[in-house]
Amino acid sequence: MEISKDQLESILKTVEKMNVVELQYKYVRSVDTRDWKTSVDVFHRDGVLYVVEAGEKKLIGGKPEIEGFFREIASRDFIFARHSISNPVVSVDGDNAFFKSYYHTTFLHDTFTKVIFGYYDDKLAKEEGQWKLTEKQIIMGWSDFLIPLKELKINK
Numbered sequence: 001m002e003i004s005k006d007q008l009e010s011i012l013k014t015v016e017k018m019n020v021v022e023l024q025y026k027y028v029r030s031v032d033t034r035d036w037k038t039s040v041d042v043f044h045r046d047g048v049l050y051v052v053e054a055g056e057k058k059l060i061g062g063k064p065e066i067e068g069f070f071r072e073i074a075s076r077d078f079i080f081a082r083h084s085i086s087n088p089v090v091s092v093d094g095d096n097a098f099f100k101s102y103y104h105t106t107f108l109h110d111t112f113t114k115v116i117f118g119y120y121d122d123k124l125a126k127e128e129g130q131w132k133l134t135e136k137q138i139i140m141g142w143s144d145f146l147i148p149l150k151e152l153k154i155n156k
Contacts, residue, residue, distance in 0.1 A: 020131050023133070024085055024122075029145060032081045032082055032083055039073070044133060047062065048135050059111075082106050096123070102119045120139070
């Protein structure tokens with residue numbers, strides 16, 4: 001069975017899309033595990049980070065500011081965090097890619113749990129053959145949801 005040129009190109013594009021998604025999984029796991037070095041490493045050497053809240057796009061900055069941003073998150077007093085991304089949409093055009101997804105994050109603290117919903121809108125490019133974030137937008141959707149732990153009922 002032979003594979004046509006179009007079929008091969010389709011397979012290769014699918015592999016690249018999966019590599020982009022894998023980078024996003026690496027990113028969310030690094031934040032959850034307080035691995036700020038990996039959180040920074042997923043960015044392109046010229047990458048920038050934005051946080052968008054209430055429609056206002058705030059530039060965090062380039063690599064030095066991104067490092068400070070993730071170091072600060074890693075130093076917070078949560079017991080653990082879990083990110084999930086869903087509904088990813090990936091497009092690849094040569095050595096450039098675009099990624100959009102929803103995210104939901106849960107931060108468990110000693111006395112409460114904080115839940116955040118939003119979405120990512122990212123641009124990527126290849127750097128030394130590897131996908132890296134050239135622009136990451138963390139778009140805050142809803143983050144005012146706190147659950148006091150004493151209110152939770154656990155079935156045994």
